[in-house]
Amino acid sequence: xxxxDYKLLKIKIDQFVAFVTIDNPPMNLLNxxxxxxxxxxxxDAESDEDIKVIVFDSADPxxxxxxxxxxxxIDSSFFPEKMPPRPTEPSFFKSLMMRYRSFPKVTIxxxxxxxxxxxxxxxxxxxxxxxxxxxxxFYQPEGxxxxxxxGGGTQYLTRLMGRARALxxxxxxxxxxxxxxxxxxxxxxxxxxxxxxxxxxxxxNRIALIPSKNIGFLKQAVVAAEDLSISEGLIEEDxxxxxxxxxxxxxxxxxxxxxxxxxxxEVEIDSKKQIEKLMKIIKNIH
Amino acid sequence: xxxxDYKLLKIKIDQFVAFVTIDNPPMNLLNxxxxxxxxxxxxDAESDEDIKVIVFDSADPxxxxxxxxxxxxIDSSFFPEKMPPRPTEPSFFKSLMMRYRSFPKVTIxxxxxxxxxxxxxxxxxxxxxxxxxxxxxFYQPEGxxxxxxxGGGTQYLTRLMGRARALxxxxxxxxxxxxxxxxxxxxxxxxxxxxxxxxxxxxxNRIALIPSKNIGFLKQAVVAAEDLSISEGLIEEDxxxxxxxxxxxxxxxxxxxxxxxxxxxEVEIDSKKQIEKLMKIIKNIH
Amino acid sequence: xxxxDYKLLKIKIDQFVAFVTIDNPPMNLLNxxxxxxxxxxxxDAESDEDIKVIVFDSADPxxxxxxxxxxxxIDSSFFPEKMPPRPTEPSFFKSLMMRYRSFPKVTIxxxxxxxxxxxxxxxxxxxxxxxxxxxxxFYQPEGxxxxxxxGGGTQYLTRLMGRARALxxxxxxxxxxxxxxxxxxxxxxxxxxxxxxxxxxxxxNRIALIPSKNIGFLKQAVVAAEDLSISEGLIEEDxxxxxxxxxxxxxxxxxxxxxxxxxxxEVEIDSKKQIEKLMKIIKNIH
Numbered sequence: 001x002x003x004x005d006y007k008l009l010k011i012k013i014d015q016f017v018a019f020v021t022i023d024n025p026p027m028n029l030l031n032x033x034x035x036x037x038x039x040x041x042x043x044d045a046e047s048d049e050d051i052k053v054i055v056f057d058s059a060d061p062x063x064x065x066x067x068x069x070x071x072x073x074i075d076s077s078f079f080p081e082k083m084p085p086r087p088t089e090p091s092f093f094k095s096l097m098m099r100y101r102s103f104p105k106v107t108i109x110x111x112x113x114x115x116x117x118x119x120x121x122x123x124x125x126x127x128x129x130x131x132x133x134x135x136x137x138f139y140q141p142e143g144x145x146x147x148x149x150x151g152g153g154t155q156y157l158t159r160l161m162g163r164a165r166a167l168x169x170x171x172x173x174x175x176x177x178x179x180x181x182x183x184x185x186x187x188x189x190x191x192x193x194x195x196x197x198x199x200x201x202x203x204x205n206r207i208a209l210i211p212s213k214n215i216g217f218l219k220q221a222v223v224a225a226e227d228l229s230i231s232e233g234l235i236e237e238d239x240x241x242x243x244x245x246x247x248x249x250x251x252x253x254x255x256x257x258x259x260x261x262x263x264x265x266e267v268e269i270d271s272k273k274q275i276e277k278l279m280k281i282i283k284n285i286h
Numbered sequence: 287x288x289x290x291d292y293k294l295l296k297i298k299i300d301q302f303v304a305f306v307t308i309d310n311p312p313m314n315l316l317n318x319x320x321x322x323x324x325x326x327x328x329x330d331a332e333s334d335e336d337i338k339v340i341v342f343d344s345a346d347p348x349x350x351x352x353x354x355x356x357x358x359x360i361d362s363s364f365f366p367e368k369m370p371p372r373p374t375e376p377s378f379f380k381s382l383m384m385r386y387r388s389f390p391k392v393t394i395x396x397x398x399x400x401x402x403x404x405x406x407x408x409x410x411x412x413x414x415x416x417x418x419x420x421x422x423x424f425y426q427p428e429g430x431x432x433x434x435x436x437g438g439g440t441q442y443l444t445r446l447m448g449r450a451r452a453l454x455x456x457x458x459x460x461x462x463x464x465x466x467x468x469x470x471x472x473x474x475x476x477x478x479x480x481x482x483x484x485x486x487x488x489x490x491n492r493i494a495l496i497p498s499k500n501i502g503f504l505k506q507a508v509v510a511a512e513d514l515s516i517s518e519g520l521i522e523e524d525x526x527x528x529x530x531x532x533x534x535x536x537x538x539x540x541x542x543x544x545x546x547x548x549x550x551x552e553v554e555i556d557s558k559k560q561i562e563k564l565m566k567i568i569k570n571i572h
Numbered sequence: 573x574x575x576x577d578y579k580l581l582k583i584k585i586d587q588f589v590a591f592v593t594i595d596n597p598p599m600n601l602l603n604x605x606x607x608x609x610x611x612x613x614x615x616d617a618e619s620d621e622d623i624k625v626i627v628f629d630s631a632d633p634x635x636x637x638x639x640x641x642x643x644x645x646i647d648s649s650f651f652p653e654k655m656p657p658r659p660t661e662p663s664f665f666k667s668l669m670m671r672y673r674s675f676p677k678v679t680i681x682x683x684x685x686x687x688x689x690x691x692x693x694x695x696x697x698x699x700x701x702x703x704x705x706x707x708x709x710f711y712q713p714e715g716x717x718x719x720x721x722x723g724g725g726t727q728y729l730t731r732l733m734g735r736a737r738a739l740x741x742x743x744x745x746x747x748x749x750x751x752x753x754x755x756x757x758x759x760x761x762x763x764x765x766x767x768x769x770x771x772x773x774x775x776x777n778r779i780a781l782i783p784s785k786n787i788g789f790l791k792q793a794v795v796a797a798e799d800l801s802i803s804e805g806l807i808e809e810d811x812x813x814x815x816x817x818x819x820x821x822x823x824x825x826x827x828x829x830x831x832x833x834x835x836x837x838e839v840e841i842d843s844k845k846q847i848e849k850l851m852k853i854i855k856n857i858h
Contacts, residue, residue, distance in 0.1 A: 027551045062555055070549055073531055074540045083532055090520040098520070101735075106743055114555070127739045137557075144564055145543065146497045146536025148504050150527030155519040158511030160734045162446045163387075164474050166508050167413045171392055171493045171501070175557045188736050207743045211718045215743070218720050222738050225730035226516060230798060233727040234662040234670075241722030245645055246655055250718025254646045257717065263642055265599045269634055269686070271709070271747045278716055313837045348841055356835055359817055360826045369818055376806040384806075400841070423843075430850055431829065432783045432822025434790050436813030441805040444797030448732045449673075450760050452794050453699045457678055457779045457787070461843045512802060 001048050009037050010059065016052040016208040017201075018045065023059035030068045030118045032078075038122070039096055046103055052212055053204045056126065057110040064111045065119025067141070068151070093118075093151050097125025102223050104216030106207050110200045111136040112193065114175075120186075121151030124160075127219070128203075129187040131178035132196050138186055139175040159226070160185040209282050211249045249285060256281040287334050295323050296345065302338040302494040303487075304331065309345035316354045316404045318364075324408070325382055332389055338498055339490045342412065343396045350397045351405025353427070354437070379404075379437050383411025388509050390502030392493050396486045397422040398479065400461075406472075407437030410446075413505070414489075415473040417464035418482050424472050425461040445512070446471040495568055497535045535571060542567040573620050581609050582631065588624040588780040589773075590617065595631035602640045602690045604650075610694070611668055618675055624784055625776045628698065629682040636683045637691025639713070640723070665690075665723050669697025674795050676788030678779050682772045683708040684765065686747075692758075693723030696732075699791070700775075701759040703750035704768050710758055711747040731798070732757040781854055783821045821857060828853040 003011035003018075010021040020041065024034050045051050058064045072078050090098060100107055107126040114137045115123060123129050131138070140157070142149045149170060158166040161184045169176070169184070178190035191199050207215070217240045224236040244250060257263060262277045289297035296307040306327065310320050331337050344350045358364050376384065386393055393412040400423045401409060409415050417424070426443070428435045435456060444452040447470045455462070455470070464476035477485050493501070503526045510522040530536060543549060548563045575583035582593040592613065596606050617623050630636045644650050662670065672679055679698040686709045687695060695701050703710070712729070714721045721742060730738040733756045741748070741756070750762035763771050779787070789812045796808040816822060829835060834849045 027554065029549075062551070066554055070540050071544050074537055074544070079531055081532065084528055087521055087524045087528075090517065091524050094520045094524070098517075106739070116554075128736045139557075141560075142530075143493075143496045143500060143504055144561075144568075146500050146533055146539045147530040148500065148507055148523070148527050150523065150531075152520055152523065154504070154507035154523050155511045155516060158508050159516075160736070162471055163508055163512055164414050164446070165471075166511070167392070167505070168474050168489070170504055170508070171496065172489050173492065185734055185737075188740050203740070203744050206745065207715075210715045210743065214715060214718050214720065218715055218726070218742055219739070221720055221726035222730050222735055222742070225727045225738070226735055230727060230731075231662065231670075234666045234724055235659055237720070237722065237724065237726050238659045238663050238666070241720050242656055242659075244719040245651060245722075246653065247718055251646055253716075253718045254642050258643050258646070263601075265634070268599065268638055268688075271711075274713075275716075282716075313840065315835075348837070352840055356826050357830050360823055360830070365817055367818065370814055373807055373810045373814075376803065377810050380806045380810070384803075402840075425843075427846075428816075429779075429782045429786060429790055430825075430847075430854075432786050432819055432825045433816040434786065434793055434809070434813050436809065436817075438806055438809065440790070440793035440809050441797045441802060444794050445802075448757055449794055449798055450700050450732070451757075452797070453678070453791070454760050454775070456790055456794070457782065458775050459778065 001044060001050070003044065006037055006041070008034050009041060011041070013050055015205065016050060017204045018051045018054045020054055020056050021059050022056065022065065025060070027066045028058055028060045028063045028119070030065050030122065031072065034065075035093065035096075042096065042099055042103065045105055049212070051105055052208045052210070052215055053106045053108065055108050055110060055200055055204050058113055060113060063113045064109075064115035064136070065122055066114065067116040068118030070145070073147070091150070093121075097122065097152060100125055101127075102219065104212070104219060106215060106219070108200055108204055110196060111178075111187070112196065113137075116141055117149065118151045121149060121153045121156070124156035125152060130196060130200055131181055131187045131190050132193045133178050133190045134193045136178040136181070136187075136190070137175045138181045139173060140170050141173045143171055144173045157186070209279065211247060213247055214244055214250065217244045252285050253278075253281055256285070287330055287336070289330065292323055292327070294320050295327060297327070299336055301491065302336060303490045304337045304340045306340055306342050307345050308342065308351065311346070313352045314344055314346045314349045314405070316351050316408065317358065320351075321379065321382070328382065328385055328389065331391055335498070337391055338494045338496070338501055339392045339394065341394050341396060341486055341490050344399055346399060349399045350395075350401035350422070351408055352400065353402040354404030356431070359433070377436070379407075383408065383438060386411055387413075388505065390498070390505060392501060392505070394486055394490055396482060397464075397473070398482065399423075400425075403427055403435065404437045407435060407439045407442070410442035411438060416482060416486055417467055417473045417476050418479040419464045419476045420479045422464040422467070422473075422476070423461045424467045425459060426456050427459045429457055430459045443472070495565065497533060499533055500530055500536065503530045538571050539564075539567055542571070573616060573622070575616065578609055578613070580606050581613060583613070585622055587777065588622060589776045590623045590626045592626055592628050593631050594628065594637065597632070599638045600630055600632045600635045600691070602637050602694065603644065606637075607665070607668075614668065614671055614675065617677055621784070623677055624780045624782070624787055625678045625680065627680050627682060627772055627776050630685055632685060635685045636681075636687035636708070637694060638686065639688040640690030642717070645719070663722070665693075669694065669724060672697055673699075674791065676784070676791060678776075678787060678791070680772055680776055682768060683750075683759070684768065685709075686711075688713055689721065690723045693721060693725045693728070696728035697724060702768060702772055703753055703759045703762050704765040705750050705762045706765045708750040708753070708759075708762070709747045710750075710753045711745060712742050713745045715743055716745045729758070781851065783819060785819055786816055786822065789816045824857050825850075825853055828857070
């Protein structure tokens with residue numbers, strides 16, 4: 001797949017990692033066109049065996065995704081004035097992010113600018129978020145506009161930071177810098193701007209060493225932990241574990257690890273040595 | 287409403303914010319009288335359109351609320367010696383705090399002293415908690431008295447900090463300063479004593495800009511996130527979003543924002559400029 | 573009970589605290605023998621009235637528990653090649669940790685070395701975890717071996733740190749030092765190596781002051797918070813509270829506290845004074 005027929009996403013694939021740059025001038029607003037490309041990319045990537053990990057960033061030096069276009073919300077051709085009945089399934093927007101949550105590829109977001117409203121809800125739907133200490137800012141301004149976040153923000157934030165901090169975030173409508181976003185759990189970590197690209201690329205490359213099927217199992221197990229009770233989740237994990245240890249590729253990795261004498265004090269005391277041995281084993285198997 | 291018929295709460299309303307000072311000498315013990323006033327205030331405030339946000343603090347320089355009066359627990363006129371049957375609904379205490387959790391006003395607690403036991407459970411039932419770095423201390427001493435927290439502490443703390451830290455808190459019975467309480471999620475944030483009043487008042491005033499009905503929607507969405515599965519919660523959020531975007535006041539704010547040219551790179555890159563524009567729009571509408 | 577018939581666990585009891593040192597050379601691998609002793613100890617300790625709190629540490633200066641023996645996973649006498657049907661209850665490993673979670677004794681882990689894979693899942697099943705700032709390292713390497721954590725790791729970590737950080741942990745497979753493990757909630761706290769033994773022993777001794785039955789009630793309440801909805805959990809807490817305040821020993825502690833004039837501003841303003849008074853009351857009662 002060459003990913004040439006995208007207008008707002010620049011896509012490049014290198015060693016099982018897709019680098020996707022969002023470029024929707026003048027301010028990376030989230031509109032239906034950008035949304036459509038995120039949908040199309042999900043479908044394309046799903047069946048692309050050359051992709052294990054996806055790294056999203058922005059072409060705009062100041063905005064990651066500014067927010068959902070406010071003019072759409074007051075446009076009755078998109079949102080008719082008549083109140084619709086209570087929905088029976090999540091909206092198109094949310095369903096897309098729920099599919100990104102469970103599809104068997106890993107999504108990582110590198111945030112080096114302002115991300116607000118529906119843009120924040122996009123990144124909350126992805127798997128991991130890293131923000132530049134100097135340049136990233138996060139806010140959910142919907143409250144002060146008289147509306148509520150409609151792309152999952154209230155649900156994702158409450159799960160990440162608890163009720164009190166989620167209420168502070170969506171009622172206070174203030175911008176959080178990356179350090180505060182890290183403290184509250186909005187992002188995985190705040191990383192100095194000079195290091196963030198190296199950090200994210202290293203993480204992506206490392207994850208790309210994992211056998212494809214096992215990436216799917218790992219994601220399924222974490223989704224189960226969010227969706228099920230502890231006892232049901234433990235059973236689901238058992239079942240996925242049973243499947244993973246019977247993958248031929250996994251068995252070969254484990255056998256080589258034992259045969260090469262890696263399960264020893266000397267190798268395992270040193271994390272660098274251990275990972276080098278593992279990388280060599282994996283590369284020989286492929 | 288003039289709120290003159292309260293003995294233990296001093297209540298003052300200013301621009302949609304109610305300032306409530308707890309004053310129950312000699313040490314702000316939580317007794318049935320104080321509890322009765324917190325119940326009465328919930329009912330009064332619920333129907334008072336002049337209140338959007340409530341800020342609680344204490345008249346005692348050393349204690350926020352010391353704890354529930356131990357002499358009540360061993361008084362058989364309050365707690366008969368005979369073990370009651372398993373309850374089928376939460377106690378009066380907990381039901382009150384659950385009503386504060388879901389009623390359509392925002393509660394913020396400013397803690398500048400010791401808060402323990404049932405007092406801690408009161409603040410855990412409110413929406414947000416900010417503690418003075420120098421003066422606030424938090425503890426659940428019930429364990430060492432041979433009893434368990436009975437006002438929701440075990441449930442709220444486990445949700446906020448996870449099983450391991452909740453167990454450390456309620457089994458260790460130690461006092462946490464504000465920094466540790468922040469780290470464990472007991473409070474939103476630890477704020478230097480010199481700044482805490484300004485911080486809390488600023489947050490309260492900012493939230494008071496939000497249309498009343500929308501405050502209710504935002505709180506409902508977060509309560510849904512605590513009570514429902516992810517997929518059910520996302521649907522509830524959709525429904526509340528659909529209602530919020532059809533509020534006449536919200537539509538006017540959004541239209542003005544677009545018409546005044548605020549959805550631009552120049553305005554939104556600067557958080558101060560953006561909030562000033564929004565405040566002007568909101569004040570013109572009222 | 574003298575606990576002499578253990579090979580891999582060194583067990584010593586002092587004032588209601590059991591100190592259990594794991595000693596399985598050459599690198600504290602988690603194998604079936606060690607697992608068997610952890611099972612046997614659960615059963616022995618359960619009925620031992622001399623134990624209220626259990627502190628686990630390691631005899632190995634570099635490893636707490638290295639991980640589950642990889643050679644077992646590829647051994648078809650342990651894990652047959654044929655894929656088993658979907659399980660209907662958690663595996664033996666997980667059931668053991670779930671019993672440690674709910675049994676009426678408190679488990680505390682002091683980690684002063686590397687802990688990985690199944691070893692990490694053992695500590696995640698215990699009640700509290702403290703790690704040495706200088707010496708503790710944590711990792712879940714399963715992903716890179718082509719398998720998933722099978723001892724509850726995906727479920728426990730997601731509950732402790734949320735989806736995004738759990739995914740980073742189990743997909744990135746990197747070693748976390750104690751500071752990062754603390755930040756992500758993997759452990760309760762990172763403690764300087766020079767202080768960790770004092771800290772853990774002090775906490776254990778303090779918890780050992782709590783009446784045995786009440787330790788059980790406190791743990792049950794927190795387990796309820798993990799397993800039930802908020803409203804069901806609050807009712808369970810009510811029921812346990814009602815039981816706890818009717819324990820004869822608890823009533824005596826509370827009566828003495830009131831009779832000795834401890835519920836006063838002067839005593840309670842000073843946490844040291846308050847705990848000394850309580851300790852004296854408790855020791856007189858026994």
